[in-house]
Amino acid sequence: QTERNLPTIANVDARDFSDLACWLIVQIGPISLNVTTPLADMRPSLVYVDVETGDLLEEHVLAPELHQLSIRHIAIASGDTVVFGCQYRGPEQDAPALVGFHRRGETPVIVEASGETQGGLRNYIGSVAADSGGSIVAASAPKGGLITYWDVPIGTWREGAISGLVT
Numbered sequence: 001q002t003e004r005n006l007p008t009i010a011n012v013d014a015r016d017f018s019d020l021a022c023w024l025i026v027q028i029g030p031i032s033l034n035v036t037t038p039l040a041d042m043r044p045s046l047v048y049v050d051v052e053t054g055d056l057l058e059e060h061v062l063a064p065e066l067h068q069l070s071i072r073h074i075a076i077a078s079g080d081t082v083v084f085g086c087q088y089r090g091p092e093q094d095a096p097a098l099v100g101f102h103r104r105g106e107t108p109v110i111v112e113a114s115g116e117t118q119g120g121l122r123n124y125i126g127s128v129a130a131d132s133g134g135s136i137v138a139a140s141a142p143k144g145g146l147i148t149y150w151d152v153p154i155g156t157w158r159e160g161a162i163s164g165l166v167t
Helices: 115-120
Strands: 023-028 045-050 056-061 069-077 081-088 099-102 109-111 127-130 136-141 146-151 156-163
Touching: 045 069, 081 127, 081 136, 099 146, 115 146
Parallel strands: 069 127
Antiparallel strands: 023 045, 045 056, 069 081, 081 099, 099 109, 127 136, 136 146, 146 156
16 A cells, blocks of 8 residues: 555555655556457557546557557656556567567657667566666566666667577
């Protein structure tokens, strides 16, 4: 329970975010194990909901050309930045960007790692987690056996990745 007697949300830590107790972020995949929606009709999005009223605060649908991405994992980092990891359901050789950054009131931005590392993600981010200061996010790519690092304040991939640690 939080100080305002609201339920604690899994994977959200107690760092001092400006209004963390007032809103909840929900990622809308929409890929599931039992896909019933045609890939062409999918609309991956981030939705912000007021915890007390249930009101929709913001909805950010990714660009139509990103419809084959499914937002799978989120972490809240410094500056109330939501970092999200995606799964791609298209041709394996495409290797699209899979890690995104968002702040309320702005447009989500999805960024790539460099060439070989981007391909090594194998179209799936398994988890994202922020460091204690919120300025670095680790994103695992279990299918590729990689852990990558992302610089939150500038919204970019950090050179280098650890490989062979994820099985």
